[in-house]
Amino acid sequence: MRYVAPPGMELDARDDLKTIGRYEIIETLGKGAMGIVYKARDPLLDRTVAVKTIVSPRGSGRRNRKAYLERFEREAKAAAKMQHPSIVTIFDVGSEEGQPFMVLEYLPGDSLADRLDKVRIPLGKGVQTAMDLAGALGFAHSERIVHRDVKPANVLNAGDNRWKLADFGIARMPDSDLTQVGIFMGTPGYAPPEAISQGRYTPQADVFAWGAVFYELLSGRIPYEGPDTRTTNGYVLKKTARSPREHDPSIPEVLAEVCMTALHPSIEVRYKDGHAARAALEEAWERCINEELVGPKAFSPREVPHAKAPKLMHGGGTGLTPQIAEEPELAQSTSGLATRDDDPTRVMASRTPQEMARLRSEENDPNAAIMAAAKQAANRTDASDIEALAKAAAGASGDGVYEVLVADAPKAGLWAAVVFAALVTGGLLAYYIINVL
DSSP states (O other): OTTSOOTTEEOOOOSOOOEETTEEEEEEEEEETTEEEEEEEETTTTEEEEEEEEOEEOSSOHHHHHHHHHHHHHHHHHHHTOOOTTBOOEEEEEEETTEEEEEEEOOOSOBHHHHHHHEEOOHHHHHHHHHHHHHHHHHHHHTTOBOSOOOGGGEEEEETTEEEEOOGGGOBOTTOOTTTTOOOOSOTTTSOHHHHHHOOOOHHHHHHHHHHHHHHHHHSSOSSOOSSHHHHHHHHHHOOOOOGGGTOTTSOHHHHHHHHHHTOSOTTTSOSSHHHHHHHHHHHHHHHHHTTOSOGGGGOOOOEEGGGOOSSTTOOOTTSOHHHHTOTTTOOOSSSOOOOOSOTTOOOTTSOHHHHHHHHHHHHOHHHHHHHHHHHHTTOOOHHHHHHHHHHHHGGGOHHHHHHHHHTSOHHHHHHHHHHHHHHHHHHHHHHHHHTO
8 A cells, every 4th residue: 555656646667767967876776656766876975775766647748747746946955954863864956857856864663654664662752752653753844844744654764772863855845735636645654644634744743644654663553444545544534543542551641642642633633743742742751750751661662573562562651540540461460579571671650769679689689688588687696596597598598698698687687696595504403403403
């Protein structure tokens, strides 16, 4: 579905191209609904770039086609002026035999769509990615540019856990008539109701698409998904998406609220632009941390394959609602050590952060539990009790550990045992002298 050109548009799919403009084609990287992407070399600057050819209208007359190309070039150049750390840089725009193209920064990594198809993203990484993308959109919106096709396939891996939003060159300014012919240009499931029914693309259309990406980052699911474009668009027009918490109850409610506000069918409720969406997400994430709505698992750098991802992917914090905190996969008895299983990031949401730190320390260092038993022995005054506790704490660790425990027992306890033994011995001696001698 993603690789079908919109009605009235045609994709010049040529595999025999050697050059586009001055750029030397190395290989084809991919084909999408809006064009073909090539890996190429810029001989002038001796650098590797990505060249993307753009779909163009067919059968609409020479004059209309020329107007389309002129508008594309003008608006792509406007997008090329944007410099932002989370936006793929556009180096050049032009046309080759009537075929428009863009020259972009080359990023060899995978797309967010590729990543989300394989794994679940930890909560902290997902929130940071969503913040970066909202910041990129906010920057574009302040320049009066609307992306129109925000989706995981247009988010590229820039390395070091950074992602960049691509394809701003096919974006348009809010007052542009580039798509006034009524052609649906977005991606099903990411386009809002007003874009589907009226062809309206405003900053709030980008916010809706951003909400759909955030939804997938949180839950690993797409909010609206059908077998074809018509069915998927029908879902968007007729009903509101289910909360991501219905797929994964470990998602904090405040984050789900941000997501659902961005996905709201009404532009009166939806965030007005990327800046507003980012501000709301930052506030919600700060609440998650300050109110302990998330646990250590949320900050794990490890991505989990879908087949191995637990039902409650993100764990939780002490501020979770009772029905979540009591889930057997998250909450366990406060007695005993944390259990280790196939998911190394598993945590127990019912414990405080301090308890979790202590338990992780004991789990990673077997002697930590032994020394904890030694501290318990410090409160005893009877030498035999101290010795018994030391043996129990040492367990299978061997006599060496037992001897260390006894040697490290508090002096006060040992002196009390000595005094007690002396008194008993003196009493027996006195009894012997008086009664026997």
